[in-house]
Amino acid sequence: MDQLIKDIDIITGEEAQAVDYKTTQEENTGKSKKIYIESYGCQMNFSDSEIVASIMKENGYDTTSDFEQADVVFLNTCSIREKAEQTVRNRLNHFNAVKKSKPEMTIGVLGCMAERLKDKLLEEEKIVDVVVGPDAYRDLPNLVNAAEDGRKGVNTFLSREETYADIAPVRLNSNGITAFISIMRGCDNMCSFCVVPFTRGRERSRDPHSIVAEARDLFERGYREVTLLGQNVDSYKWSPEENNKARLNKKEGEVTQVINFANLLEMVAQIDPLLRVRFSTSHPKDITDEVLYTMKKYDNICKYIHLPVQSGNSRVLEMMNRTYTREWYLDRVRAIREILGEECGISSDMIAGFCTETEAEHQDTLTLMDLVKYDFSYMFFYSERPGTLAAKKYEDDIPLDIKKQRLSEIISKQNELSLERNKLDIGKEQWILIEGTSKKSSEELKGRNSANKVVIVPSAGLKLGDYVKVKITDCTTATLFGYVLEVNPL
Ligand code: SAM
Numbered sequence: 001m002d003q004l005i006k007d008i009d010i011i012t013g014e015e016a017q018a019v020d021y022k023t024t025q026e027e028n029t030g031k032s033k034k035i036y037i038e039s040y041g042c043q044m045n046f047s048d049s050e051i052v053a054s055i056m057k058e059n060g061y062d063t064t065s066d067f068e069q070a071d072v073v074f075l076n077t078c079s080i081r082e083k084a085e086q087t088v089r090n091r092l093n094h095f096n097a098v099k100k101s102k103p104e105m106t107i108g109v110l111g112c113m114a115e116r117l118k119d120k121l122l123e124e125e126k127i128v129d130v131v132v133g134p135d136a137y138r139d140l141p142n143l144v145n146a147a148e149d150g151r152k153g154v155n156t157f158l159s160r161e162e163t164y165a166d167i168a169p170v171r172l173n174s175n176g177i178t179a180f181i182s183i184m185r186g187c188d189n190m191c192s193f194c195v196v197p198f199t200r201g202r203e204r205s206r207d208p209h210s211i212v213a214e215a216r217d218l219f220e221r222g223y224r225e226v227t228l229l230g231q232n233v234d235s236y237k238w239s240p241e242e243n244n245k246a247r248l249n250k251k252e253g254e255v256t257q258v259i260n261f262a263n264l265l266e267m268v269a270q271i272d273p274l275l276r277v278r279f280s281t282s283h284p285k286d287i288t289d290e291v292l293y294t295m296k297k298y299d300n301i302c303k304y305i306h307l308p309v310q311s312g313n314s315r316v317l318e319m320m321n322r323t324y325t326r327e328w329y330l331d332r333v334r335a336i337r338e339i340l341g342e343e344c345g346i347s348s349d350m351i352a353g354f355c356t357e358t359e360a361e362h363q364d365t366l367t368l369m370d371l372v373k374y375d376f377s378y379m380f381f382y383s384e385r386p387g388t389l390a391a392k393k394y395e396d397d398i399p400l401d402i403k404k405q406r407l408s409e410i411i412s413k414q415n416e417l418s419l420e421r422n423k424l425d426i427g428k429e430q431w432i433l434i435e436g437t438s439k440k441s442s443e444e445l446k447g448r449n450s451a452n453k454v455v456i457v458p459s460a461g462l463k464l465g466d467y468v469k470v471k472i473t474d475c476t477t478a479t480l481f482g483y484v485l486e487v488n489p490l
């Protein structure tokens with residue numbers, strides 16, 4: 001679904017249309033109440049909804065896919081661009097209309113908009129009953145009870161420690177094959193355009209043992225791929241000394257090994273060779289050769305890196321506070337190619353029309369794209385977000401029509417590059433993991449290759465979760481097509 005949301009961005013060059021949210025599935029375990037959750041925005045949010053569902057389940061709620069059946073409706077929101085927030089507001093108006101005929105229904109806003117707007121939604125706009133930020137989900141049952149008793153339910157406390165490490169997420173909308181695991185929360189990077197450090201708080205890494213346990217449990221339940229999630233996975237760092245609870249068990253001065261992202265990746269890869277491992281997102285300033293060598297060492301770590309560049313011009317990158325230059329970025333791409341080869345997939349995020357960006361600087365983004373040859377990208381035009389460094393320091397001075405023009409040039413360039421890259425796969429033999437049916441035909445299944453490209457194959461004799469060796473015969477800008485050579489060799 002994240003893919004779908006981002007695809008919509010790519011196609012329209014705009015954000016969040018009315019369709020791009022994900023709802024809870026029906027799960028009836030005989031509880032007395034029902035909760036309906038709509039999740040917007042990034043994959044982190046979808047993972048958070050699985051934590052919310054788990055907390056609510058412990059407190060007497062089953063999930064429903066029909067909000068009219070729900071006692072509690074939560075919107076897990078996104079603030080990344082203005083339009084994402086507008087979509088949620090429209091949806092809230094819709095729920096409020098429904099609430100008129102069902103006043104006992106509790107409506108809650110969770111996630112980034114809750115954190116950004118806090119009690120404004122409760123006090124001034126009076127459109128919701130509960131407002132809960134991303135670090136306060138353990139408090140949800142209390143807040144819902146308070147709201148049911150006619151009191152205000154608000155908690156937007158941002159924690160330096162909360163990682164929900166002990167909560168087993170309820171897998172929502174799951175295909176039973178692929179799952180996401182949050183390995184850290186928050187972000188310390190302060191990119192000037194970005195609202196995330198303000199809405200999701202300081203960066204903190206989750207206990208690696210709880211991550212490995214979650215991945216192992218998924219594997220034992222039949223899952224065959226996990227994606228480790230964080231805003232900046234390469235800065236993952238955990239040691240008992242830095243973790244308050246673990247520190248209690250340590251003697252004064254005792255130092256334990258620090259687990260970095262390469263170590264964590266290795267720990268997860270070692271669970272079983274049949275468990276594929278992916279991760280997202282990598283920050284160009286932090287991705288190390290150690291991570292690249294760990295990827296090379298394990299066949300089950302997929303050879304794909306999401307490495308958002310945002311702009312191809314060093315002056316713009318400096319204004320964005322990305323802390324790397326065009327040259328640094330290209331050097332990281334060189335290292336990827338040197339260590340992992342040409343077949344490693346690389347994707348990016350790009351922002352068109354950031355404050356003061358000149359035409360020549362925009363051209364630098366296009367030339368960088370040509371140099372890297374991204375397999376695909378998520379592309380946006382700049383949307384000023386209140387409270388960010390850019391909103392405080394710079395004028396949002398590129399007219400909307402120019403932003404859109406530049407974005408459409410970036411999108412056309414990416415389409416050319418995607419096709420060029422996909423054509424290189426034709427004739428190759430690749431391993432894919434079957435994870436669903438093709439959108440277009442029930443006679444076909446889809447899987448993804450190591451580089452994260454979708455491959456469509458005839459469904460005969462295959463089932464979800466099969467590892468399949470395919471020969472690629474054709475492609476479009478977004479998809480590869482092939483036929484099956486071999487199934488589940490191990
Ligand atoms: N942590 C990731 C990183 O550093 O690349 C990305 C996080 S953000 C949720 C996803 C993408 O949204 C960013 O990479 C950026 O391209 C885009 N984005 C963030 N703020 C934006 C803004 N104010 N306007 C337009 N796009 C924005």
Ligand code: SF4
Nearest residue numbers: 187189190191194196
């Ligand atoms: Fe936002 Fe930058 Fe953090 Fe990504 S790394 S979440 S773009 S501040």
